[in-house]
Structures are given as C-alpha cells and as structure tokens.
Amino acid sequence: MQAVLLAGGKGTRLLPLTVYRPKPMIPFFNRPLMEYILEALVNIGVDEVFVLVGYLKEKIMEHFGDGEEFGVEIHYSNGDNLKLGTAGAIKKIEGKIEDSFLVASTDILTNINFKDLYEFHKKKDGVATMALTRVEDPSHYGVAILDTDLRIRSFKEKPRPEEALSNLVNTGIYVLEPEVFDLIPEGKNFDFSLHLFPKILEEGLPLYGYPFDEYWNDVGRPSTYLQATEDAFAGKLKLPQISVGPLKGNVERGGSLYTGRKCVLRKTRIIGFAVLGDNVKIGKNVKIERSVIFSNVVIEEGAEIREAIIGENVYIGKGVVVEPGSVIGDNAIIEDFSRIGANVKIWADSRIGRESVILPD
Numbered sequence: 001m002q003a004v005l006l007a008g009g010k011g012t013r014l015l016p017l018t019v020y021r022p023k024p025m026i027p028f029f030n031r032p033l034m035e036y037i038l039e040a041l042v043n044i045g046v047d048e049v050f051v052l053v054g055y056l057k058e059k060i061m062e063h064f065g066d067g068e069e070f071g072v073e074i075h076y077s078n079g080d081n082l083k084l085g086t087a088g089a090i091k092k093i094e095g096k097i098e099d100s101f102l103v104a105s106t107d108i109l110t111n112i113n114f115k116d117l118y119e120f121h122k123k124k125d126g127v128a129t130m131a132l133t134r135v136e137d138p139s140h141y142g143v144a145i146l147d148t149d150l151r152i153r154s155f156k157e158k159p160r161p162e163e164a165l166s167n168l169v170n171t172g173i174y175v176l177e178p179e180v181f182d183l184i185p186e187g188k189n190f191d192f193s194l195h196l197f198p199k200i201l202e203e204g205l206p207l208y209g210y211p212f213d214e215y216w217n218d219v220g221r222p223s224t225y226l227q228a229t230e231d232a233f234a235g236k237l238k239l240p241q242i243s244v245g246p247l248k249g250n251v252e253r254g255g256s257l258y259t260g261r262k263c264v265l266r267k268t269r270i271i272g273f274a275v276l277g278d279n280v281k282i283g284k285n286v287k288i289e290r291s292v293i294f295s296n297v298v299i300e301e302g303a304e305i306r307e308a309i310i311g312e313n314v315y316i317g318k319g320v321v322v323e324p325g326s327v328i329g330d331n332a333i334i335e336d337f338s339r340i341g342a343n344v345k346i347w348a349d350s351r352i353g354r355e356s357v358i359l360p361d
C-alpha cells in the first residue's frame with residue numbers, strides 16, 4: 001500500500017521552534033512528530049511512502065533516510081513544494097501511484113484506524129475520502145457537510161463562524177484515487193482544501209467523509225502541542241512504545257515526568273507534567289509546570305518554567321521565570337533572574353542579559 005506524507009510546510013505558527021527544524025522534526029516525547037504517523041501507516045501495511053518535503057528538507061531526509069529503519073521504503077519529492085501547495089506537490093509523483101493511496105499531514109497526532117478508513121474508501125468507491133473529526137470551534141479548519149450516505153455535499157476552508165454549518169472538520173488525512181491527478185494542474189499552486197476538494201465537488205465527482213471518534217489533534221500551535229502532551233499523559237492519545245507514568249525517584253510528587261537519556265534532576269517540583277529531551281540538567285528547587293523541554297538544556301537553581309516550550313541547547317539561569325504560553329527558541333541564553341512574560345517568543349540564538357524582563361506586546 002502506498003502513502004504520501006505532507007512535510008514541506010514552514011511551520012510558521014510554531015516559530016521559533018521551526019527556525020532550525022521543519023515541523024515534522026519537532027520532538028514529541030523526544031521523537032520527531034512524523035515518526036508517529038509513519039509508524040501507524042507501516043502498522044497497517046503501508047510499504048512505500050512518498051514524503052513531500054520543502055522547508056529544511058535535509059533534516060527530514062537525514063533522519064528518515066531510505067526508511068529501512070522504519071520498515072518502509074521512503075522516497076522524497078524534489079523541488080519547491082512550498083510554491084506548489086499541498087496538492088500541486090503530489091502531482092509530481094503521478095506516475096508512481098498505482099492504486100488508492102493514503103495522504104496525511106505530518107503535524108497531527110491521531111489514533112485514527114487507518115485500515116478502517118481505507119476500507120471505507122474502497123467500499124464507498126468515491127474519487128476521494130476525507131477523514132473528519134468533530135471540534136467545538138471549526139473556524140481554524142476546513143468544514144464539511146455530509147449527506148446521509150456520508151457523501152460530502154459542501155466544503156468550506158476556514159469559514160467565518162456564521163458560515164460554519166457543521167462542526168465536522170478536515171483532519172488532513174485523505175484516501176485518494178489516482179484519477180484525482182487529472183484534476184491537478186502541472187506546476188501551479190494548488191491546495192487540497194482550497195482547490196482540489198472544491199474542484200471535485202464542482203465536477204460532481206463523489207467525495208466522501210469519514211467521521212471518526214478516535215483521538216486527533218493538530219499540533220501546529222504551541223497550545224495544541226502542550227494539550228496533546230497532556231492528553232498523552234492522560235491516556236487519551238495512545239503513543240505506541242511509549243509508556244508515560246507517574247513520578248518516581250527524588251522528584252517531588254504531584255505531576256508526571258517523561259525524560260530522554262542522560263537527564264539529571266535534583267529536587268524538582270513538577271506540576272501537571274514535564275517532558276524532557278536527552279541530556280537535560282536541572283538544578284535544585286526548580287519548578288516546572290506543564291512544559292516541554294527539548295534536548296541539551298540546562299536549567300539552573302530556583303528557575304520556574306510554566307506552560308512553556310523550551311528549544312534545544314537553551315541555557316536558563318538561576319531564578320529565571322518563564323511565564324505561560326512562552327516559547328524559547330534553540331540556543332537561547334536567558335541569564336540569571338530574568339523574567340520572560342506570558343506568551344513571549346524568544347527567538348533562536350537570543351541572549352537575554354541578567355535581571356532582564358521581557359514583556360508581551
């Protein structure tokens with residue numbers, strides 16, 4: 001079975017974490033995000049994957065290589081997929097697709113049953129099937145309206161609240177028939193949601209919706225990334241090969257901890273959860289609340305990190321306070337007793353001198 005992974009986007013909403021890594025390489029429980037979806041596809045028998053790369057593609061190609069390590073044959077598309085849009089980029093692999101194929105974004109975490117989705121598509125026999133989930137606020141997504149046979153009757157990308165006629169939204173997961181290639185123009189910017197699906201509907205071709213109840217989260221924003229982390233600890237999002245459990249050792253009780261290799265923690269107070277990458281060194285009396293800290297980070301005595309994401313190779317000095325919603329880019333140095341206010345993004349490679357206060361706009 002063949003699949004296509006969309007991995008070329010710039011990940012703007014996750015800046016500054018995407019300054020030096022593309023979104024599919026953002027660590028989630030210390031593994032690149034894309035590994036989870038790749039593994040789920042391999043588990044249902046996908047044996048050939050085309051990864052459509054663009055922004056910082058070398059990082060993805062270096063990590064996933066020819067796919068052997070992941071039990072799958074991986075090919076990468078060349079060229080500038082950013083200009084072509086999601087659907088325009090798949091046009092390039094037209095000649096290589098033999099049968100119905102799965103397409104998925106790489107910035108999502110989901111427990112969707114891909115096998116069931118694929119079988120649904122085969123049974124309905126449409127030209128495309130879009131996997132759908134229910135959300136409270138559909139205005140950030142593509143919204144579908146289904147008839148009783150689950151055929152999509154209308155689809156609107158990011159509608160205004162008054163235009164959103166359902167709360168069933170596009171999850172960025174599709175099954176397509178090779179005939180959709182005929183609808184995609186060559187070398188032109190063409191997007192799945194903005195162009196391809198509207199065109200399928202316009203031409204009166206059968207497009208089906210597959211609503212599912214299993215976990216799905218778009219981790220393209222810092223808040224949804226932290227929410228997915230919490231959901232994994234709560235067991236709502238099931239992560240294969242990763243067991244997340246309650247605190248052990250000399251870490252104070254009260255929160256959940258997941259660490260990579262070679263981490264050193266002293267008396268650390270965890271509130272909610274903390275996820276650490278490899279080689280994170282944490283000084284005495286540090287307080288971490290509902291935060292994710294990437295690899296090679298040092299956090300000195302008495303610092304307080306609340307609801308934040310801390311990039312790789314960051315140094316956090318003594319008594320520093322990082323307030324909720326903040327994101328600290330790779331290699332940043334935050335010197336002793338500084339305060340990073342709520343929702344502040346500290347750019348990669350920044351240096352914040354001691355006792356500084358960085359406030360939101």
Ligand SMILES: CC(=O)N[C@H]1[C@@H](OP(=O)(O)O)O[C@H](CO)[C@@H](O)[C@@H]1O
Nearest residue numbers: 141142169170171172191193194218
């Ligand atoms: C233009 C486009 O591809 N829009 C998709 C896509 O939105 P982004 O804002 O591009 O992430 O992913 C959403 C699911 O995460 C989906 O609901 C929407 O239809």
